[in-house]
Every structure is written in structure tokens, then in C-alpha cells.
Amino acid sequence: MNRLPQINYKTISQITGPLLFVEEVPNASYNELVQINLENGETRIGQVLETRRGMAVIQVFGSTTGMNTTETSVRFSGSTARIQVSDDMLGRIFNGFASPIDGGTPISGEKVDIVGNAINPYSREEPSEFIQTGISTIDGMNTLVRGQKLPLFSASGLPHNELAAQIAKQAKVVGKDESFAVVFGAMGITSEEANYFINQFTETGAISRAVLFLNISSDPSMERIILPRAALTAAEYLAYEKEMHILVILSDMTNYCEALREISSAREEVPGRRGYPGYMYTDLSTIYERAGKIKGRNGSITQIPILTMPGDDRTHPIPDLTGYITEGQIAMSRDLQRNGIYPPIDVLPSLSRLMNQGIGPSRTREDHRGVSDQLYSAYATGKDLRSLSAIVGEEALGKTDKMYLAFAESFEKRFVNQGRNEDRTIEQTLDLGWELLSALPEQEMKRVKKDHVAKYGKWNK
């Protein structure tokens, strides 16, 4: 396979944007990694983007500053991007290429291709284990299950990092004691945000069961393309080889997509919507679809990607394409944030597609589906009435309508709102739901089963 990797090609004929055209190369393979040596001794990394007989087009990761066609040389590695994985990775911090940046020793272990093969759909196991995050709006209304990919749709200025850290801290499968770890991939976040996560992990001792991959905003944007794949490769190793349950948090996918657009425009590809490449859906799916469970293997990969919606716009290509791939979304709302509600999760546009598999008797509680549906429809009615009463005044509303209005208020204040360290059990969440519903007339309970009303309802009889 390896053909004379020691040869340095000094045959660059053209440098345009991040692209190098190297001539007289016998046969480079597609997607092969290359090392670029500059005159001043610096080295950079690149990847073969297109290969023809005797010619290779190379995409440089990072800047092309200082490169020329006479002295700069290129060395072909003979293989696609690979990283070394082992369970020594736990507790360590890496860059996008999985090289340690915490001053520790390099990882020695199995070399694995970072572009993983697709999981055979036939081998997948249906995700069905309820993960208790301790957050009522997630557990009660948009339940997360093991093997799911559930993104946080956030926007600048909203506390998505706090929420992600709280979930990482509190997440557990009730009644089970299994090895659990967090893989955190940060793409283009600020060093302040990076420090916040490192501190959160260190303070709670969670760092010992976490692997951190950091690419801060000043690092090369091309590294952001590699980083989530390296992080997921590490996660897959820990999940499927070491039988651990891995929670992968990726922040911020918006920066990833920006990097993708940057590369695409440098390659002069036909742009799709808003300049993002037409293949962004496929590209994102090769990240998100690496979540899952496999039949007969103990581990699992659950993903919580975070993305900040540009201009709070849900129809922007980044949240839009993400929503089409992931199994639901947790949407954060600026209105709730302004009203001082934490976590500012708006349940109406949120959704967990796998909720049904994870709830019900023997998983959570028999009344879970009903309570959740009832809370949804009552809150939706209340919110509609809120905008109506802003026009016609509260007095013009009927008696029941006023009750719904009050319900929406208390739902936000008591159910959505909770402490940054408050870890509610699923029973607490559901009971709180019943308590709030009891402010409405009992005959309005159309979504819950009659016997559940009798068993769990809090109406005075």
C-alpha cells in the first residue's frame, strides 16, 4: 500500500486559495493525507481532493501563507486520515487531529480511519433506553433515549453551554450502573467557552470520564472538518470496543458548517442555498448518523449537537438540514430567556422522535405519553390565547380560556423553569405535570386515559 512515503515532491505548479496543484505525482489516492513542508521548516497538513494521472489537487488545512512553487514540498502519506485510539484517551484534551494539547504524552493505540463506514441498518438496534437528564422539559416532554441524536437549536446569547454541561453532568439511565463517558468536540468556539467546559468538567470530576477535542476560533477552520470525525471515531472505539455508553456533545455545528462553506467556495463548487454546498445534507449525515446502538454490542453513542441558529432563523440551512437528519430537536427561545426562565426551552417547536420507544410502563411510567400530550396541547392553547388576549383583552375571554391562560403562565414558571443544579427525577416531573394540569377542568383532559386521571390526577373529589 505505502509507496515510498519518504519522497518529497517539489513539483507544485499552482497555488490558488487553499488548493495546491502538484504535478508528476505517480498516482495519489483520493482523500489521502499529505504533509506540506515549507521553506522555513514549518509543516502543514492537506488532503487529496482530486487525483489524475500524474497530477494531484491538494486541499491545505490551514493557511497557505509562505508557500511557493519552488521550495515548498509535499509528502504523500499513503493513507486517508487516521487517528490512534485507546482508553487512555479518557481525561485528556486533544486538537482536531487527535494530538494531545494538554502537555501529556501522545496516545499509542490502534490506528483507525476517521471516516467510519456506515452502520448497516440491519445491524442497528432500536434505541429504547430512557436517559434521565433531570430536565423536566426534556425528560417529560422530549425524552432522550440511548443511541439518539438530539440537537440543541440555540442562538447567540442563550445558555446552551450551561444546559449542555448540566445534561452531561446529570444524564443517567435510571436503575443501571454502567460505564458512561462524555466525548466533547468543540469546533470554533471561543477560548472562554472552552475554558468554561474544561472547568465544568474538572470541578465535577467528570473530566476523568471525558475526552475533549478542542478547536478554538483562532485555530485553522479546516481542522473543524476533521474534528467531529476524530471525536466520533474515539467515541465509536469506546462504545463498541470498550462497551461504554458515550454521550457526544458537539459544539458548535454552525462553525462546522461555516468551515464547510469556506472550503466549498475555495474549491469553486456550485453553491446551494445561502452559499452552503449542495452536499451539506450528506456531509452532516455522516456525522449525525454515527449515533446509535448495534445489536449484540453493549455500548451506545448518543449525540447532542449544539448549533446556534443565525438570526434565530429555524429555516436557515444549518438547523434545517440538521432537523431532517436528527431524531428531533430541543429548541431554545429568546422570549423565555428574557423572562428569566432557565433552561429557556420552548417545548412547542421541540420534538423527540424516539420518545415513544423510551417511555411507558417499565421504562418511565404508564401515564407519560398522556401527560406529555395533554401538557403540550394545554400549553399550545394557552399560548394562542395569550396572543389573542393581547388584542381583545383578557376580559373578552371565556371562563375556561382564562384558566388556560393561567396554565401557560404556571407551566413556564414551574415546569420549564428549574435550577442550574436541579436534577428532577421522572416521577417528580410527571407529578408536577399533573399538579399543573389540575388547574384546568377535569373534562378538558382529552389526551389522558380516564383511569390515569383517577390514579394520578390531583383534582379534589
Added chain:
Amino acid sequence: MGKIVKVSGPVIDGEDIKNAKMFDVVRVGDMGLVGEIIRIVGNVATIQVYEDTSGIKPGEPIVNTELPLSVELGPGLLTSIYDGIQRPLDVLRTMSGDFISRGLTAPALNRKKKWNFTPLVKKGDQVSSGTILGEVQETDLIKHKVMVPPGVSGTVGSISKGDFTVDEDIGILKTGGKSVPIKMMQTWPVRQSRKVLGKLPPTEPLITGQRVIDSLFPVAKGGTVAVPGPFGSGKTVVQHQLSKWADSDIVVYVGCGERGNEMTEILTTFPELLDPKSGKPLMERTVLIANTSNMPVAAREASIYTGISIAEYYRDMGYNIALMADSTSRWAEALREISGRLEEMPGEEGYPAYLGRRLSEFYERSGFAIVTSPEKRKGSITLVGAVSPPGGDISEPVSQNTLRVTRVFWALDASLASRRHFPSINWLNSYSLYKNDLVPWYSKNVAEDWNKIYSEAMSILQKESELQEIVQLVGYDALPEREKSVLDIARMIREDFLQQSAFDDIDTYCSLGKQYSMLKSIVVLGRKQEKAIERGNNMDAIQRLPSRGKISRMKEIKEADVKSFFDSLWKEMDSDFSQIMGGEQVAAN
């Protein structure tokens, strides 16, 4: 032997490929990746490769199979799960483990399994394209009919009963002085539609057990449906419900560029779900094509053709097929990506200019048809295509091109979904052009006044949307009682009829009879309320009537109890209203 000269993602160039013809399938590189020739310039052929091309380099060999991309058709298709180019995923798993590695090949139909074949023709019989030679009980639900392949005719030289594999000879056909062996398996190039003798206007509905579909926006057997909707609006649940409950004989489900976990859901739930008619597992009538979003993009492009070719094959046997394609937008994106790599001139939003033609060619393969056969058998393919418009905006090219060729439109609505109104099919924007064609069927098979009840319900919903604008201005309390009653009845139609839980054991399927009774109860209640209001009653009094409470529990009634429940409900309604109206009359005197 051919050689690779250039690699750029899924598109590669090769030179000196032996007998290169357009759309020949080739094996590329040392790994033998599957590809298809899509352009020829001089002695250089451009190939789209159905697998990831990382690590492939110029100089590696290309071998031409000299065959177009084809499917294998024969017993064993049902209950199978294939990728986009008909490789059986369960077999791939035994070959390469839980992750799909590259360059694998496996026959689509099991070559070792023996099927019990019973001939229906005898030696000396004249046969032609589509003649049924014999039968195989493929699953408990479906008899597989072994047919004379298209374009072949002659005299049966011999035919034998017994257990055979799909590629063993079951007999001999004498045609034009030659003897041709007959096998149970045939192959068919996927990009070509199987010819039919003619198409007929659809007359029968595809009954789905979903109230909003069957009662409001029905699709005929052989019809076409577009289901566009933003993410989270329940496209996939609608598709799953149809493949579970639609009364077609066979379901082909094409998961085209969608989520892996969704395919797993089908794989785990279908074997447990029982067909309402026969009581056998639904998997026994289902073929799954799973090309998830992270699987190679070129195979995604092929997946819907693989699916429709299988559907056509079963249609030719005389069956009714429902094909679900989820989602055609991902297929169109695959088309766009390949077109971009070919450096073709882009049309709207980067899609190739031939997008519309390709889509209409695909939908044209549906229909209620007289299939090629001596006895003029009939069969149908109903096509339900999900569309995933970016941002939910259906002005984009894929939605628009789809709407031009489909006759039913189920508009999924994000605002309904966010308040958990499922199925979130918007009753004002959706339409079915089959509605009028199907009225005779409904009048004959369900109830004489079906159309009247339906029209009344639709006009109430229409009225509601007008009234809601007034409520926004003046408030609910300012409305006259008559209008309040309309809003009240419209709310019942929405909440107690249109909303249907896919996850509830009883509500997940609703028979046409029950649908009719439910809708009729609400509409009749509306008429009665109107009368009562004319007599001077107000809504407050009416809302206290006990029979109204029963309406919100209609969904929970088991099919067996439908008749007794509605008989008593209608009686109670009569007595409730005669009471309050009688009371008014006394007071007036």
C-alpha cells in the same frame, strides 16, 4: 482492461474500458467498487460509483460487467431488506460485520433456498409475455406468480412441479426453434419501466384506516400522492402508518437518504404487527430498501428505481402495490450532487435541468394498469412520495415539480405538529383530485349520504377559519350563539375526528364504517345544536348536555363495539335535545 485516470469524489474517469456502453455496470479499482457509466467521451468513460472512493487512485483497473444496473426478481423478495442497489443487508452483515465495508457483492435472491413450485401450465401450452407459468407460496400472505419474462413467447416444452432454487431450471420453453430453460428468477434493468398494455382510470380507494386521509383526502389505488412537509411535521409517521395499514397487497418501502434508526423501527415493529385482514405479520407483504443518509450518495439515486422495479414486478402478477418513497428530496439532492460533479449547467437552485423530467418519469411508473399478459390481468401501483422542502417552503423545485405530476397533496403543517395535532395534514391546503372519482364507491360501499356528510364537515372547517379571523378582532364572547356553535363543532371535527394517534392500539387504525359514524355523529350534533339555538337555547346550556362528553371518547371504541356505541349515542343525543327544546317550548308557552 480499463484503467482509472481521474478520481473526484463519487465520480471517476476511466479509459479503455472494454465495450463501454452508457449505463453499463462496472467494477472499479482493486476493491471492485460498483459503479455505472454515465458519460462517454472518446475512449474515456465517466463513472458514478455507488460506494465511497477514498483511497482509490489512478491506474487501478476497471472491469465492465456489460450489463445495465438491474434487479433480480423472483421468490424471496418479500421480507427482505436491501440497500439502494439491491444488496441484501442481512447477508452483508454476515460478510462484513456491523459496518458496511466496500466492494462487497451478494446476490439479491438467496441461491440456496428451495421454493415449492406448482405449475399452472402444461406441456404444449402456448405462452407469451406475462403468462403465469405457476405459483410459489412466497409467504403466508402472498402467492408468488412465476411469469414468462417480458418479450418472450413460445410453447411449453416441459415444466415440472417440485422444490427448486431460483436459478434452477423448472422447465423448457420452445421459442423460434430454440429451447430456452425457464427459471423462477428474472432480471430487469431498473431505469426502464416494465411495459403495460394500458392504464385505466382509478376507481377504488386505497383504504388506509387514517381518518383524515380516507374521509377527507383519499387516494385511489394506482394514484400518486405528494407529502411535503418541514422536518418534525410527521412525514415519516404518515408513511409508516400507510405501510402498516393500507389495504394494498404488497408494500415496498424505500428509505431514501433518511435515518438509520427509522429503518430499524420498521424492521423491529413490522414482524410484530399483524395485518388486520389476515392476522399474519405485516413483514410478510413488505420489501424494504434502506439507503440511509450516510450511505453512498450514488446508490441513493438508484434506490427509488430499485424500489419501483420490484413494485412493477409484483403489479405484473396482478397485485395492488403501495410504494412509499421517503424522501424524494434526498434522491433529487443525490441527482444534484452527481450533476455538479459532472460539471453540468445547473438549473434552478443547482438542480439539474432534467429534474422535472426524471421526477415525472418516476411518478408515471405508478397507475392502475392492464398488465402485459394474455388474459389482461389488472394490477396497480400507488406511489406516495415524501418531499422534504428546505425550511418547509414548498416553492422550491422538488416540491413544485412533484406537485405538477401528483394528484393528491397532503400538506403537512408544522404549526399543527407543534401542538401535537397528528396527523398534521392541513385540512384547508390539502386536496385530492380523486375525491369525485371515488364518490360512487363510497356511496355504494360505506353509506349513501357519505358525500353529504363529508361536504358538510368541510364547509364547517372552512367557516371556522373565516370566523377565527373575526374572533381575533372582536373576541369570542361577542359572537352570536349560532357562530359559537360552528366553532364548537369545528373544534370537535379537529380534535375528535381528524386527530388520530398512531401510537394508540385502538386509534391507530379506524375502519371506514367507524369513520363514517364518527363524522356523522359530529355533523348531526351540529345540525341539532343549530336547531336548538334557533329555539332560543344558548351554547352554555348545550355544552352541559351529557351526550356531548361521549363524542370525545369515540376514538377509544373498539371496532367490535362500534354499532352498539353509536346506536346508543345517537339515541342519547335525540333525547338530550328533545329535552332542552321541549323545555324551551314549555317556557315559551
